[in-house]
Amino acid sequence: MWDAEVDVVVAGAGGCGLVAALAAAEQDLEVALFEKTEFILGNTASSAGMIPAAGTRFQKKAGIIETPEEMAEDILKKNHYESDPELTLALCRESAKLIEWMADSLGIELSLVKEFSYPGQRNRRMHAPPSRSGLELIKKLRMEVTKHENIYLTLKSELTDLIMENEKVIGVEINTSHGKQRIKAKKVILATNGFGANKELVKNYIPEIADALYFGYEANTGDAIKIAEKIGAALDSLTAxxxxxxxxxxxxxxxxxxxxxxxxxxxxxxxxxxxxxxxxxxxxxxxxxxxxxxxxxxxxxxxxxxxxxxxxxxxxxxxxxxxxxxxxxxxxxxxxxxxxxxxxxxxxxxxxxxxxxxxxxxxxxxxxxxxxxxxxxxxxxxxFHTQGGLRINTHAQVLRQNNSVINNLYAGGGAAVGVSGNHSYGYMSGNGLLSALGFGKIAGDHAAAMIKKERVETK
Ligand SMILES: Cc1cc2nc3c(=O)[nH]c(=O)nc-3n(C[C@H](O)[C@H](O)[C@H](O)COP(=O)(O)OP(=O)(O)OC[C@H]3O[C@@H](n4cnc5c(N)ncnc54)[C@H](O)[C@@H]3O)c2cc1C
Missing domain, CATH: 3.90.700.10 (Succinate dehydrogenase/fumarate reductase flavoprotein, catalytic domain)
Incomplete structure (x- = not known):
């Protein structure tokens, strides 16, 4: 019945997926990372690589003292208090740990962007690689992934379905160049970004921007949303x-x-x-x-x-x-x-x-x-990209309409609802990578912790 079995499946190898895979792999879990295209780029590679964070050592060195609560307040103010305050605060609390983990554990060179602040940010809080380019960021993440023998990365492999048993996710169906594969997994993380490349969905949910150039990754056609909605996941803020x-x-x-x-x-x-x-x-x-x-x-x-x-x-x-x-x-x-x-x-x-x-x-x-x-x-x-998506809790677990957790399923980045409220004015610079890398790390960590806990319980 199964073609392979791993601890964690991650679908989508952009910023969110690479970080989620690395976080889970650091906990000695076996991770299968599936990427639809033949490249590891995603929107993350096109980005300016600017990651916002509050309370980092880079800020302190520049004499900037700010708290996650202040950062969350800025994000909420920008989106007119439309984003979920708990999700927003959870990401802001994760942000400094994320930056320092990327710098210390992954060895990615990051520095504080001192030249200017973006609208609504009370302090300089963007952290970026020296070139201020997402391509450099994604190259470094990809290099880290290749160092882990317990991450199996497969390109040209598209997530097409989730496999369920007793209302729990127990695996995925992947379309590969060798045909359909069924992979059993204890946890599945959806990191396939939003629906920016899907003209029909953009016209339907966000007609005001449907005539503009789409400047994101062509493979981001809303797959996670379509697949998870079929198993009862709630969708939030699709107009963002x-x-x-x-x-x-x-x-x-x-x-x-x-x-x-x-x-x-x-x-x-x-x-x-x-x-x-x-x-x-x-x-x-x-x-x-x-x-x-x-x-x-x-x-x-x-x-x-x-x-x-x-x-x-x-x-x-x-x-x-x-x-x-x-x-x-x-x-x-x-x-x-x-x-x-x-x-x-x-x-x-x-x-x-x-x-x-x-x-x-x-x-x-x-x-x-x-x-x-x-x-x-x-x-x-x-x-650039859509900010609405699957409803998640502060552990990045996907929720149903009644807010119950769909067991074993996580989402982050553009696949999940972000922290930009419901309108274009709600997007504060950095919200994209904050929710991609932040929820990628939260999902990878939480999935690993749950697997370890479940192992102890079944002994
Ligand atoms: C020009 C530009 C500049 C930007 N600058 C910034 C910035 O400086 N700071 C910031 O915070 N944000 C920025 N953003 C937004 C940011 O790039 C995105 O929010 C972020 O990269 C999303 O990360 P992700 O991992 O969710 O998606 P992506 O990086 O797009 O990765 C998604 C991956 O999933 C794959 N995929 C899709 N469907 C499937 C499937 N069915 N199965 C398997 N794989 C699949 C895709 O091929 C892709 O590789 C910018 C965006 C653009 C376009």
């Missing part, structure tokens, strides 16, 4: 998502929101600003979609440009001549092909807003006036 307002149109590379947070702004083709950019790049994406030709232009200056060159994507864009630059406003407008007179007026209004600390859109964050050499880039809005 991480949008982004700024993917470089020419190169298909993310333009860091640091451009805005350090003092830049965005205009449309007519040279007009159209909202408070500092509220966050996720909710601003649908505003950009409403502009002529569904795109915008980020405008910033030499000082910002120089400081952001430490970010890999930004540096790559610069080396590809992705940014247009000019000494004057008129020159910049010309090279970007936007209305010259309107852009000049926009600069004047922006300078006045900096003087009074507020503008007509309600923006109050104005670090500086733009001066010296000016820069601009044409950007399009995008859907």
């Amino acid at each position: 998502y991480q949008g982004h307002s700024a993917v470089a149109d020419s190169a298909g590379i993310l333009v860091t929101w640091g451009t805005i947070m350090m003092g830049g702004f965005m205009v449309n083709k007519n040279g007009h600003r159209f909202g408070d950019e500092s509220q966050g790049y996720s909710e601003f994406a649908k505003e950009v979609l409403l502009q002529p030709e569904k795109h915008g232009y980020i405008i910033f200056d030499e000082e910002i440009y120089q400081q952001l060159l430490s970010i890999e994507d930004f540096k790559n864009l610069s080396e590809m001549n992705g940014f247009k630059s000019a000494e004057t406003i008129e020159g910049l407008a010309k090279t970007l092909n936007i209305d010259i007179e309107n852009l000049r007026v926009t600069f004047e209004e922006f300078d006045q807003a900096v003087d009074v600390g507020e503008d007509a859109f309600g923006r109050t964050s104005f670090p500086k006036k733009l001066n010296g050499q000016l820069y601009g880039i044409r950007v399009v809005p995008a859907l």
